[in-house]
Amino acid sequence: MGHAGKALKHVLETYSISQNKLAVTMGIARANVSRWVNEQRDPTAQGVVEIKQALQQLNPEAAKAFVELYLGDGTEEE
DSSP states (O other): OOHHHHHHHHHHHHTTOOHHHHHHHHTSOHHHHHHHHTTSSOOOHHHHHHHHHHHHHHOHHHHHHHHHHHHOOSOSOO
């Protein structure tokens, strides 16, 4: 568990986007974002798409970084 959560946490910190701001943009409870970021739960495939779409609205560079970190190229360090 947690690959999406790690990517999301990194992007939120790097681009100074709060969990609450992402949650509001997505129309979900902040607790859901917190669970993803803290690797307590993974988002569904649809959730990953919705995270990307919300990040795109907030900061297109953040959305791009999330996709790159989430999909990766298999060379990043664990």
